[in-house]
Amino acid sequence: MAYYPPLNLPAVVVGLSLVAVIYSVRRRRTPYADLTLPPGPRRLPFVGNLFSLPQSHDWLAYQKWGREIGSDILHVDICGSHVVVLNSAVVAAELFYQRSGIYSDRPAMSALNVILGFDWVLAFMPFGSKWRGLRQAFYDHFQPSATLKYRPIEERTAQEFLRHLLDSPDDFIQHIKQLVGSAIMSIGYGIPVQPRNDPFLDTGTKALQALNLASTPSALILDVFPICESAYTRIKYNDEYSSPEVTYMPSWFPGASFKWERKRWNRHVVGMIEDPFDTVQSAVADGTQVPCIASSMLEGAQGKRSGLAKQIPANIHLAGIDTMASSLASFILSMALHPDIRKKAQQELDSVLHGERLPTFEDQAALPYLDAVVKEVLRWRPAVPMGIPHRLLTDDEYQGYYIPSGTTVMGNVWAILHDPSVYPNPDQFMPERFLDGTAPDPDAVFGFSRRACPGQHMARDVIWITAASILAAFDITPCGDVDASPESYTSGIISYPAPFRCTIRTRSKAVEALIVSVVHMDL
Ligand code: HEM
DSSP: OOOOOOOOHHHHHHHHHHHHHHHHHHHHTSTTTTSBOOOOSOOBTTTBTGGGSOSSOHHHHHHHHHHHHTOSEEEEEETTEEEEEEOSHHHHIIIIITTTTTSOBOOOOHIIIIIIOOTTOGGGSOSSHHHHHHHHHHHHHHSHHHHGGGHHHHHHHHHHHHHHHHHOGGGHHHHHHHHHHHHHHHHHHOOOOOSSSOHHHHHHHHHHHHHHHTTSHHHHGGGGSHHHHHHHHHHHHHOOOOOHHHHTOOTTSTTTHHHHHHHHHHHHHHHHHHHHHHHHHHHHHTTOOOOOHHHHHHHSHHHHHHSHHHHHHHHHHHHHHHHHHHHHHHHHHHHHHOHHHHHHHHHHHHHHHTTSSOOOGGGGGGOHHHHHHHHHHHHHSOSSTTOOOEEOOSOEEETTEEEOTTOEEEEOHHHHHTOTTTSSSTTSOOGGGGTSSOSOOOGGGGOOGGGSOTTHHHHHHHHHHHHHHHHHHEEEEEOSOOOOOGGGSOOSSSOOOOOOOEEEEESOHHHHHHHHHHHTTTO
16 A cells, blocks of 8 residues: 655645746757647646646556547646656657667656665666666576576476465465565575565565655655756766765655655665575575576676676566566456456366376467467556656657657556557457457567566566466356456556455366375475
């Protein structure tokens, strides 16, 4: 549940008005002065759209505004700070892909980067040399051919998940988190996780709570102020992580309540990157380490020198855990609500496995319908529906509109994947759309261009093998009324289904025996 700290309203208005004046003076000096900004909702003087910003489910509000205005590019003004929202695949391609050199930066996200200490997170780093180095190292471990190495771990964790489901099917959400956490900790650190209250996963959960907290509108207001811009510039160009501007900011300053939040959350943010890495270092020293990304990087000179060995696995943990858990929860929800689709996917699985074994990645080519089901889950309920904001590096002109340097540019993943001209009847769950070649793959779910999710191949694999394993072994039916409406999902960077109940039963005694025989040795 997001927590919104109280705002000091008069201070907000005075501060923001000052910023608005600065921005309007800046604007008049540009060669784009005659062009208009993209269309958007009506703005008030100085504060712009500050008071009409969506309070929740931004992706739905921006989709609606776009339809009302009749434009798939929208402009929103927050006290002179510009936000542009892209509601279609075409505009996202033309800006994010064709002009990637200027549309791949990130906004300052001061509450996250400067105050809470998330400056090691690739997803929040400015477009620059530090980002490039980490992204390249990430790519080395997560390009398609490299991710094949992780498949045995993913198959094993999916089988363990079946065993947990067999023991306590009602706790399926807890088991999903355990499954994803187990895969990530094995691949990243070679560390097995505890069945309950695992210390590393618990620290990660708290750090992710802090992340949600610092992504609320009141925290993002910090970015409107030049003082934060200055702190950000130091980080960007001088590789500095301390920021006196923010540290000495008075407590009445809008958004500054996050300074005090630092005390509460920073130890979890730091613990998430330090604790498992310390464990790996000790195990390497005494020769007991299991091969994993952290240990392989520690063996390489580059990883040792630059801290990459610490940052890469922590980034997998932070970026991978809730995103994959959300998608798997949506998969279970979609299967509970669509028994015909579930049965069709199970028939396909039965024709390949004959009830004699559990699925492996070798079966993937023979299961096109299941593949389409997984794509439809990603499209129907995208885990990061508003994407992660990009930032424009220079002034730009598009379709006769002026887009100022520093604009925050959001690809509305939800609107793109629910565009009826690309995905007819977008609100319906219809895997068939991916079988007849009419619908493009829902790649936007993983973001755009140079910032697109580098973990997407692993994510697709984990979701696929888990979906195949569940359907091979279990029937899923709803318990009472289940609400899967877009509004029932949580708001925030990562969106999850509201808690729901369903009945998960093994399909036969034979498959039950199969699960026990495959997994009992590992538990
Ligand atoms: C269903 C699962 C996932 C979804 C829906 C997802 C989605 C996204 C999205 C939308 C972005 C932002 C892209 C942009 O800015 O345009 C992103 C970035 C990122 N993702 Fe994922 N992700 C998933 C799983 C993973 C996993 C498993 C990992 C790690 C192995 C990962 C690592 C990252 C990283 C490091 C970034 C930052 C990239 C950058 O800023 O350069 N993600 N992801």
